[in-house]
């Protein structure tokens with residue numbers, strides 16, 4: 430049976446280097462709730478930011494608090510504008 434420190438270290442090794450500081454703050458209890466949610470959401474999609482942005486799991490309790498919402502909305506708006514398409518709900 431492994432200790433908490435061993436489990437955390439094992440998980441840390443699976444975190445991409447660019448997110449390790451965030452992970453460390455979370456594990457130390459020093460991350461803000463917003464950053465902790467960001468870490469959870471990134472982990473949820475295998476640390477793929479694009480996938481995290483596109484999360485559509487509306488039944489998740491964190492859905493309305495997930496990171497990168499503004500960026501994803503902007504991208505949808507741009508896509509609609511460049512295709513001469515219709516406006517999205519958020520653009521109205």
Ligand code: SF4
Nearest residue numbers: 470473484486489492
């Ligand atoms: S909001 Fe989406 S990305 Fe975040 S934890 Fe829930 S399902 Fe995962």
